[in-house]
Amino acid sequence: MMVSTDRTRNAILDWVDEHRADIIGLTQSLVKFPSENKTPHGEERECQMFVADFLRDIGCRVDVFRPDEVEGLTDHPAYWPGRDYSDRPNVVGVLTARSDEGVAGSDGRKSLLFTGHADVVPAHGEGRFGWWDGTVDDGKLYGRGSNDMKGGIACYLMAARCVRDLDLDLSGDLILETVVDEESGGANGTLACRLRGYNADAAILPEPNNMVISTANRGGQQFRLHVTGESAGMGFGESVLTDPITALGHILVALEKYNKERNARPKPEGFEEDTFPIMPFVLRAGEVLPWGTQDAIPDSSYLEFWIEIPPGVTKDQLQSELRSVVEQATQETPALQRVSTRWEEMTRFLPGTGMPADHPSIKTLSDNLEVVTGESSIHAAAPFACDAFMFNEHSSTPAVIFGPRGGNSHAPDEWVEVEDLIRLTKTYALTIADWLA
Numbered sequence: 422m423m424v425s426t427d428r429t430r431n432a433i434l435d436w437v438d439e440h441r442a443d444i445i446g447l448t449q450s451l452v453k454f455p456s457e458n459k460t461p462h463g464e465e466r467e468c469q470m471f472v473a474d475f476l477r478d479i480g481c482r483v484d485v486f487r488p489d490e491v492e493g494l495t496d497h498p499a500y501w502p503g504r505d506y507s508d509r510p511n512v513v514g515v516l517t518a519r520s521d522e523g524v525a526g527s528d529g530r531k532s533l534l535f536t537g538h539a540d541v542v543p544a545h546g547e548g549r550f551g552w553w554d555g556t557v558d559d560g561k562l563y564g565r566g567s568n569d570m571k572g573g574i575a576c577y578l579m580a581a582r583c584v585r586d587l588d589l590d591l592s593g594d595l596i597l598e599t600v601v602d603e604e605s606g607g608a609n610g611t612l613a614c615r616l617r618g619y620n621a622d623a624a625i626l627p628e629p630n631n632m633v634i635s636t637a638n639r640g641g642q643q644f645r646l647h648v649t650g651e652s653a654g655m656g657f658g659e660s661v662l663t664d665p666i667t668a669l670g671h672i673l674v675a676l677e678k679y680n681k682e683r684n685a686r687p688k689p690e691g692f693e694e695d696t697f698p699i700m701p702f703v704l705r706a707g708e709v710l711p712w713g714t715q716d717a718i719p720d721s722s723y724l725e726f727w728i729e730i731p732p733g734v735t736k737d738q739l740q741s742e743l744r745s746v747v748e749q750a751t752q753e754t755p756a757l758q759r760v761s762t763r764w765e766e767m768t769r770f771l772p773g774t775g776m777p778a779d780h781p782s783i784k785t786l787s788d789n790l791e792v793v794t795g796e797s798s799i800h801a802a803a804p805f806a807c808d809a810f811m812f813n814e815h816s817s818t819p820a821v822i823f824g825p826r827g828g829n830s831h832a833p834d835e836w837v838e839v840e841d842l843i844r845l846t847k848t849y850a851l852t853i854a855d856w857l858a
């Protein structure tokens with residue numbers, strides 16, 4: 422559904438080529454803000470103020486607000502409590518159709534929304550490149566957040582600047598937002614924007630899914646499973662000690678078996694070939710003291726893990742299956758019968774979700790990607806959980822995931838493919854021009 426003329430299209434492609442250095446520079450500027458999400462707080466403020474200034478410069482009406490000051494947020498069933506939103510503003514910019522002061526998305530006008538999270542996973546570990554330098558080396562731009570997802574944010578900000586600089590006659594509303602608190606399954610920032618009234622015909626979310634157009638994505642949840650014994654120490658014949666370390670070992674084996682079984686079940690459309698992992702993050706038990714390992718059995722242990730799920734799996738289903746894995750292992754294993762277990766939710770439940778793959782915005786995006794790359798576009802489900810579910814399940818706006826290639830997300834030397842930043846900016850700008858023509 423491409424309606425932009427050849428002239429408009431060529432003007433956009435030329436503009437982006439001429440502003441290559443600005444696109445890279447904007448990505449670097451965003452990476453330089455250490456907007457780490459150290460749950461329950463986060464350091465997004467400076468980065469968000471920078472985005473707000475950018476949006477004002479290109480002529481947007483800008484709204485800066487704390488997520489928890491939005492009416493209805495903390496009462497919403499999808500709100501996840503326990504976060505501190507002081508100094509953590511969401512930022513939304515709206516470019517309305519010329520000489521039009523109406524409310525975005527109202528009156529049947531066309532509208533398009535871009536969304537991204539400004540928070541990044543905290544820097545931890547050692548890499549070759551500085552965390553906050555944005556070093557470009559051999560076609561890759563390095564730094565925390567470059568891939569997840571400041572590269573994508575820079576692309577839609579520059580796409581908006583492009584259509585504004587070219588003075589294209591847009592008849593609809595372009596909404597550009599950056600939210601706080603996505604990492605660690607926060608998602609309240611994205612929910613707050615929806616409740617504030619920023620909704621559109623379609624949303625584009627440039628999480629780094631390797632230039633694939635994803636109308637569906639995985640879900641997941643992080644748990645901590647506590648195993649507690651009756652006593653600690655080293656029995657001197659007076660008692661039989663419980664052993665939470667061996668007990669947890671049995672649970673790990675049971676979880677591995679369960680994961681094989683659930684992956685053998687039929688999977689929903691688009692996820693047929695996927696394997697849904699259980700990723701153990703922490704296994705903790707016992708103590709090493711300054712004078713050596715304590716000669717005693719500890720009284721507790723825990724396992725923390727992230728488990729991924731396809732769309733269709735509900736919170737109740739996931740949690741009751743996990744509980745029954747431990748219950749069944751307990752029945753079969755004497756070592757488990759003398760300890761007690763307790764589940765703790767470390768993140769909210771993130772459902773796998775999707776939007777209609779035949780939504781007209783997908784064709785517009787896909788056609789424009791093909792104009793830019795000269796190759797067929799690739800469509801597949803995103804192999805990760807993200808804030809897309811807030812759009813798909815808790816708003817009227819369907820969200821497609823479409824972002825750059827990169828690597829080492831959540832690890833040292835995170836990088837994004839520089840050439841993809843250029844391709845994305847072009848594809849976004851063409852899509853804006855077509856959708857809002």
Ligand SMILES: [Zn+2]
Nearest residue numbers: 538569570628
């Ligand atoms: Zn992300």
